[in-house]
Amino acid sequence: MTALYIKEPYLKKLKTEIIQPDTTKDQTSFKLKDAILVPPIPHVTKGDHFFINGQEGQIDPSGQVSCPLEGVQEGMAVEVEIDWTHRLGMMQTDLGRIILKLALKNLLGLDPIFEETEGAPYLLLDLKDLSLRQLNQLEDLANRIIQSNLPVSYKAPLMVQVEGFPSMASQLPLLKRTGECGLIALGPLERREEGLALSFKAGLAALEDYRDHRRFAMDLSLLFQNQDLPGLWSHIKRLQGDINRLKKENKDLEGRLGLDQVNDYTSLARPLGPYHLIYSILRSVNFKELKHISQAVLEKRGYIQILGLPNGAKSQLLVLRSRDIPVDLKAIFSDLKDPLALEGSGNLYRIQANVDSDKLKMVMEAFLARIKKDLDL
Numbered sequence: 001m002t003a004l005y006i007k008e009p010y011l012k013k014l015k016t017e018i019i020q021p022d023t024t025k026d027q028t029s030f031k032l033k034d035a036i037l038v039p040p041i042p043h044v045t046k047g048d049h050f051f052i053n054g055q056e057g058q059i060d061p062s063g064q065v066s067c068p069l070e071g072v073q074e075g076m077a078v079e080v081e082i083d084w085t086h087r088l089g090m091m092q093t094d095l096g097r098i099i100l101k102l103a104l105k106n107l108l109g110l111d112p113i114f115e116e117t118e119g120a121p122y123l124l125l126d127l128k129d130l131s132l133r134q135l136n137q138l139e140d141l142a143n144r145i146i147q148s149n150l151p152v153s154y155k156a157p158l159m160v161q162v163e164g165f166p167s168m169a170s171q172l173p174l175l176k177r178t179g180e181c182g183l184i185a186l187g188p189l190e191r192r193e194e195g196l197a198l199s200f201k202a203g204l205a206a207l208e209d210y211r212d213h214r215r216f217a218m219d220l221s222l223l224f225q226n227q228d229l230p231g232l233w234s235h236i237k238r239l240q241g242d243i244n245r246l247k248k249e250n251k252d253l254e255g256r257l258g259l260d261q262v263n264d265y266t267s268l269a270r271p272l273g274p275y276h277l278i279y280s281i282l283r284s285v286n287f288k289e290l291k292h293i294s295q296a297v298l299e300k301r302g303y304i305q306i307l308g309l310p311n312g313a314k315s316q317l318l319v320l321r322s323r324d325i326p327v328d329l330k331a332i333f334s335d336l337k338d339p340l341a342l343e344g345s346g347n348l349y350r351i352q353a354n355v356d357s358d359k360l361k362m363v364m365e366a367f368l369a370r371i372k373k374d375l376d377l
Contacts, residue, residue, distance in 0.1 A: 004034045009091065009173030011082075012084050013082070016034040016079075016080060017078070018033075018078060019033050020074075021072050022064070028072045029066040030065055037050055037063070038172060040060065041061065041171055043117070044094075044117055045172060055067050055069060091173050092175070093121055093202050093203065094170055095180070095181045097117055097200075099184065103145065113194065114194070121201065121202070122197045122198055122199045122200065124196070126195045129191075129196065138186060139184065142184045147179065150177065151176065152174060181203055184202050185200065265294075266278070266297060272304060272372070275325060276302055277304050277306070278305045279307075279368065280306075282307060285309060290307075290309075297320075299323075303321070304321050305319065306367055307319075308364055314355070317342070317351070318350075318351070319346075319350070329348060329350065330348055336367065340363050351367075
């Protein structure tokens with residue numbers, strides 16, 4: 001028997017009856033005599049939003065409804081009201097999918113290898129790429145089909161036809177004309193192992209997407225004081241080019257300034273098993289420069305740094321390790337801080353702590369011994 005939501009897709013309210021109530025669960029569930037509600041369908045829809053006697057309900061894939069109604073019993077009269085905005089969006093998305101498939105077939109001779117409209121809608125195509133020109137042509141053709149306002153009808157169970165085009169499969173309520181889809185917006189594209197995922201929005205969702213982009217363009221126009229959109233885009237591209245150039249210049253400058261210092265610093269290293277150990281007490285050192293250099297070495301492979309920086313009665317301790325060394329400095333610090341009376345903080349890769357200067361050497365040795373133990377050296 002054909003579901004009522006297929007026969008009467010525009011029906012928003014209906015008085016019907018409860019059948020097959022089930023009180024074995026925590027919340028009473030039941031079915032409705034008339035199948036007005038669209039249930040969840042995998043990869044197609046999450047189902048209708050609706051109210052029964054003013055109470056919000058839920059429906060599962062089998063059509064079983066749960067709703068906090070009192071006195072539920074067989075034959076109980078209820079009024080069902082569908083969230084029409086949600087239903088319309090569902091139908092527009094499904095019709096948009098059908099129209100987009102027709103445009104793909106007409107323009108590229110292509111059928112999708114997978115379709116998703118349950119969440120963020122997309123068609124998966126057996127392609128490596130689509131040019132911007134092809135994407136624009138596809139969007140234009142889909143929207144011309146919409147603007148033609150062609151009749152849409154069921155030709156057989158679960159088969160839909162836009163007049164003048166081949167039939168397409170559909171499991172959802174059907175809008176009567178393509179014009180009711182309103183608008184289709186394409187993008188973005190996502191390259192996947194199986195192919196190219198072409199995202200799309202239709203109807204109310206496409207309109208909201210258009211509004212978001214328009215608001216963003218207006219905000220950029222105000223920011224750059226340029227109302228000419230093509231000129232604005234040129235301005236943004238120039239700005240991005242300047243940013244990329246400055247980043248490169250800054251990186252080159254940092255490299256020229258720091259390379260000799262980093263090389264001098266790494267010359268202090270001695271072998272520690274398969275790794276390199278920089279173990280030193282540094283006096284009269286520029287802490288800012290040391291931080292920059294030690295960080296640069298931290299990005300290299302296979303380095304452990306244990307550094308003491310005396311400063312009167314208190315000294316600073318720095319312990320660092322490269323990302324490829326399988327040791328957790330934070331865990332070591334947690335184990336040693338109380339026995340060694342350390343104050344400080346850190347993470348997996350870097351520890352900074354304060355220690356009494358007369359205990360600095362002993363603390364450095366304790367960290368080295370623990371690191372060697374954790375590395376089985």
